[in-house]
Amino acid sequence: MTNPSEIVRIAAKGDGLTADGRHAPGSAPGDILLPDGTLERGPHHVTPPCRHFRKCGGCSLQQLDEQSLAEFVTSRVVNAADGQGISIGELLPAHLSPSKSRRRATLHAVNGGGKALIGFREGGSHKIVGLTECHILDERLFSVVDALRSILGRRKGKYSCDIELTLTDQGVDCSIKNLAIEGLEQTEAMLDFARDMSLARLTVDQGYGPEAMWEPEPVTITMSGVPVGFPSGAFLQATPDGEAVLAADAVAWLDGATTVADLFSGLGTFAFALAPKAKVLAAEAARDAHMACLLAARFSGRPIHSIHRDLFRGPLLPQELNAFGGVLLDPPRAGARDQCDQLAQSTTERVVYISCNPSSWARDAKRLVEGGYRLEKLHPVGQFRWSSHVELASLFVR
The missing domain is CATH 3.40.50.150 (Vaccinia Virus protein VP39)
Structure with a gap:
């Protein structure tokens, strides 16, 4: 007979469900939900690889082994x-x-107490988790996050922007929305960032529509052996x-x-x-x-x-x-x-x-x-x- 407190399946939004119908976030099939709300791990519960798991909203199922996933x-x-x-x-x-195979993602950035926070939002919240590691993004995308954090960290005043990253044939296509570029110093800093990271393209929308600041050659995505022009933001x-x-x-x-x-x-x-x-x-x-x-x-x-x-x-x-x-x-x-x-x-x-x-x-x-x-x-x-x-x-x- 099944233990009524055993996690028997994972529901559509990622919570575990016990045999008697209770929800248990962060659980895996075979776990036991104890009376105090903690979990006794079962054979399908693994240690999440990322330090940000359970806080960052980018992942919700890192506790599952391959079979359960x-x-x-x-x-x-x-x-x-x-x-x-x-x-x-x-x-x-x-x-x-x-893991680390995602070639496109939209991240968010804010000035958080004098330093740049770049990452996904917390689950069910608008708060941004400042990522120091990520196990879903291709490492070439995450290297751009590190560099951009340094650039934004030198800016004064408040900002809140969206960063869309896509891996293309020529490298990383970086599109930033809602970021003001004021004066020669900030312009040169962004161009240095694009050059140093060998970006395929850097596009910035300061509120008047996207403008390409850097694109050494036309950006493409190869599909079945055919290079196809890649419009910024395309699916x-x-x-x-x-x-x-x-x-x-x-x-x-x-x-x-x-x-x-x-x-x-x-x-x-x-x-x-x-x-x-x-x-x-x-x-x-x-x-x-x-x-x-x-x-x-x-x-x-x-x-x-x-x-x-x-x-x-x-x-x-x-x-x-x-x-x-x-x-x-x-x-x-x-x-x-x-x-x-x-x-x-x-x-x-x-x-x-x-x-x-x-x-x-x-x-x-x-x-x-x-x-x-x-x-x-x-x-x-x-x-x-x-x-x-x-x-x-x-x-x-x-």
Whole structure:
């Protein structure tokens, strides 16, 4: 008989749940919640690697071993499908990105008592944790944090800014929002910082829109062997290995389709992976991402036709979708309700749905199933290691 105080699973937001329904933050399956609220560690509870864990909001699951972390990622996806009554054909083993593999992140900086605090916010708070180490960011990103802390630490007066870091082909792209650069001394300090760190680009928004202060050469991201121009702030999969897994699923599941519609295509992450074997229509609403994809396709000679289209306001209609042997969609967190309504009325045989939100995915998946599709494959992907955020790849067939 199960001990009612034993942690039996991890809930969607990362808290452990006992057999009798009590929540226990920071616990792992197999732990025992003692009467005084402390935990007796079980076999799946490991020592968190980071000194900032439990205070920094960047991670919530560092106490889990690999097995429990994979089970959590899988359960988030499976429970979403079960909640909508969707049967899963084949459930693939979860992919977990390794530590220190995140290639993009948004950090926050403030003047905290005369020194610069740069890091993520505390969980459920606006307070910023000044990071001295980080086990999720690629070390090349974190080296920029160290240097920027030194630069900001010399500034006087209050400031509160956001720092977006992305690892590109040319190095780190650093974009800072809400930071005033006043006078020659501060300007030269920022340029020295960019030069010393060999930044790919330094962009600063002082309240009038982003301006590039430093960009020695055009910044690109290579996708399936094709360098694609990278607009500052554009969407990018969180880890290279996560992107590779999702792209490999898309290529394998759409194999044999000679024409594919890539909806919410962004910079062309999946379009360029598919294009060597298929003609691809890439539809994207963000103009800068659309233009980057269009130009890269043109210069590379890949058979990609890129169109600027808001799929929330104007989803592809059944008569348009019927021309494609397969459809891939990778919408934002809100999902693609209207586009899935149109897909459900189409005759398209295969749909690959990539999602960063199991809840909106499951809602849309139900509509596809009601329209005659079945969920043939489901692949949980834990790109955001030690976080409750989960991604997935799924294949629907008629």
